[in-house]
Amino acid sequence: MISSTQSEMQPLSSSPILIESSSINSTTITNEPTNSTANTSAQDSNNNTSLSNSHSHQHHQPQHASSSTTTTTADHHNKKNEKGEIIYKEKKKKKFDATHYMALYDELMANLEAREVFSNYLKKACTQEPMLFLNDYGKYSKEYAKYRATTSTSNSSSQQDVSLKACKILFDSVGALIDLYIRPGSERELNLPSSNVVQIWDQEIVPLMQGHLQKQEKQGKKGSETMETKLLERSQSELSESSIESEMSQSTMKSLTDLFEMLNPDVLFEKIIFSVNLDLKIDQFPRFNRSKELFEFLNLQGEAFTRRIAVDISRGFNVDIRYKPKDLTKNYIYDRDIYFGLSLLEDSPDWQAMKNSKSSSKAQMFHSKTSYVFDSGRKNGLKLFKIVTLLPYPVEDVWKVFKHVQAYDLKGTEVTGIETLGYHEPGTLGNPKASQSALAYFTADEDDDESKLTNPLVVRYCTTCLNLGPTFKKRQFPHTQSTVFDEVLEGYINVGHTAPLAFHPVPKERVMVDIFFVYFMYRVGKNSTRFGHIIYSDVHLPDWLDKLVANPTWKKRCLSMEETILKVLKEKTANGTRPIGENELTDEYSYQKQVEDNRKKYPHRSWYKDYLSMFHKEDKH
Incomplete structure (x- = not known):
């Protein structure tokens, strides 16, 4: 994994997805941004996402304070009788503003x-x-x-x-x-x-x-x-x-x-x-959804029309990430990890675009407006970050370069202190007699005893030491990960997260970090590949410092990642004139073996198709 002392990534699609009816129990995250426009900057870190068991599909309405001593409040005209008593409040109609809405692809x-x-x-x-x-x-x-x-x-x-x-x-x-x-x-x-x-x-x-x-x-x-x-x-x-x-x-x-x-x-x-449809949704639609052309059209059409194709995000919205804080305490990788990553790939009201003049025109960077908390001891949550870009090379070559550059850090040099602690094929851990279906744990309770299950997918255990500088304790990132090839996407999905490995405890003098990451690379054309990376990273710095360095660090990370991958692709393909040989680049962390071992267990499977069938209606436009 490309190492970073503060790895945050903004989603191109949407991290959380809007709540829809589902038979699957899910955690609802309520976000009430203080700034209502779609183009606002990320909300203050004090306005965090709170995890709850609520499944309400309603927008949360902010309370408006009123005064009996004034004739008019911010939102109402007060009518009084001769004694000065308020008879009724006449609500002041607000001017329609299309930037308070975000269009939905299917409806549009x-x-x-x-x-x-x-x-x-x-x-x-x-x-x-x-x-x-x-x-x-x-x-x-x-x-x-x-x-x-x-x-x-x-x-x-x-x-x-x-x-x-x-x-x-x-x-x-x-x-x-x-x-x-x-x-x-x-x-x-x-x-x-x-x-x-x-x-x-x-x-x-x-x-x-x-x-x-x-x-x-x-x-x-x-x-x-x-x-x-x-x-x-x-x-x-x-x-x-x-x-x-x-x-x-x-x-x-x-x-x-x-x-x-x-x-x-x-x-x-x-x-x-x-x-x-997939490429329109991932590439051009997020750009259009934040464009002046759309907002001008919606303002002209009016509120009634807009509500038919868009959702009002001005007073907060409920999102469902189908992911729980304690999922970061699991040692296996499950379907739910992959599905969570796929939901982040989509566009949603929670994604705020980030500008970076140094990145290519093909790249889109985002951060979540919502702050997420995966550690119950943390007072203020952190953002999700995502980048999506188009690489003008075949997916086979992009995959080979990805495997190779995971041993690079942001400066393009080899990372030190990455240690592989174990590699296990599907169904070889825990209770081998338990169901090996990757769906087995999808609806399991977060407190289920993992030793009663077996690992449905390959797991590779690793640990990494992060040095943040002389004034901070070193950070330790013990994690589990797995990689699959999706037959429908025609591409690869690599997903991983922090795992408190009991057999390799974090030294007392170090601080364990909380990270969830996912990489996507799938075929768009014969010589083009969509590449995406999404990350949640909490290295447990003081809140004020996290807020100060998060966005700049993410921009730097995205720029370095894109430049490094493109540089190696250009060199190894002779500027796109020849394919990269099978053994021409390294695969230090056994990504190809993960793919092949998972494919043996689930031949011809598409996690993306399963995700769509479970959470979305079929796209046919």
Whole structure:
């Protein structure tokens, strides 16, 4: 792990997610920022997140003080009688301010007017192709649904002709989409991960369609005359609907049915739609959500319209991080750790953008407005930090460089004092007879005895010494971590946190730090990778010092991380002209082994897909 004396990271997406109904017990965190605008700086550290067992979905309303001796309060006009007694209070209507709101991706994309504003924003940024594709995909989906209804209700005597006609119309529409957006070198080519759509189209769908058209052409008039002759020669009793249907080629009808299903947009473009929506949500939507273009549009539309696509964050909001303070006392890595990291990747009202003129234009940095407390003894909480950037290299090369540079510190030199204490494959710790499912502990109580369970994922135990300077005690970071490859994301997730390892106690003269971290790197295109890092770091400095150094330290960390990774990528790939060899770089902390051992236990698994199915409706725009 890239070491830092104060590692904080701001999320590009959102650390906590807005509370939605869920059957899973979760911890609710209430945030009541003192400044209501979406563009405010982070709230004062005294305004911290409090952990509770409340599951209220209501915004917390601040109390407004009123005075019986004044005619007007800040929020009300007081009406008095002749004796000066207040009869009633007339609430003063506040002017609508769109910056008090944060738009939600799904709701905005479902609204045609708001979607158009987003599309114009993307056009100015020269990244409109994904939205144009989603628009055309939506039109095709409606077209497909119309012909599905037509073919399913047509008479059996004309079923074959209707099916072939429908397939031909859909075939032409799909071909236009592929040639415009997906085929390499196309006019509006999307930046996509590996996709077999073009291969399926060229090698399976096109030959099948051409075969049906050629067969229809050959039959022509002769085919219809032959059928007419046969019908005339038969007795009237043989002209039942079933006998006519039996004259149809069952193999031809089956082939047409298969072709129709192959043109199903939910099947053919499923992976592409997933990738396009994911990258819009992670990259451009957070920028648009904080843009003057959106706020000007919402101010023009008014409050009623805005409430249909956005949430009011001016008086606080409830967020659900599905993570508990005592999770930092666990020695294993569970699904809940990965899901927590995925929730932080999303955008939410809790993420405040940070400016850093020295970072690349592709990088976005955030810190949480909310302060989180993972230590019951701490009075004031600390922020989450996140960076998300786009690296113009294949995910395979980015992964190799990531493994290599984890032995670097912020200055680009090797970290000392990192000690690996143990490595354990899934199901080899605790009680091996216990369930090895990674979901086994997801809803377990935080006080459950971990010795009764077994480790569902690989765990690598490490400890690191952090030297903060001559005036501070040295800090110790004992931690557990695991790394998985997500089949749907086509990328890697590395997650870890502090673990008070009983077999390797922290020396009395040192202070144990509380850290949660997650790294993401997944394929966006053939030669592009989305890289993200999120961290919560409490090295137990005085509150005033934490507040003073947190943001500058995070900016420095992000800049160093991005520069270091890009530098090694450029050198080892000869400026992108060749792939990095398998054994060309080091993997001192066995990241690849973690991936392979977890893959043996959970082949072809996607934690991101599981997360979406549990906490989100499916994205199809």
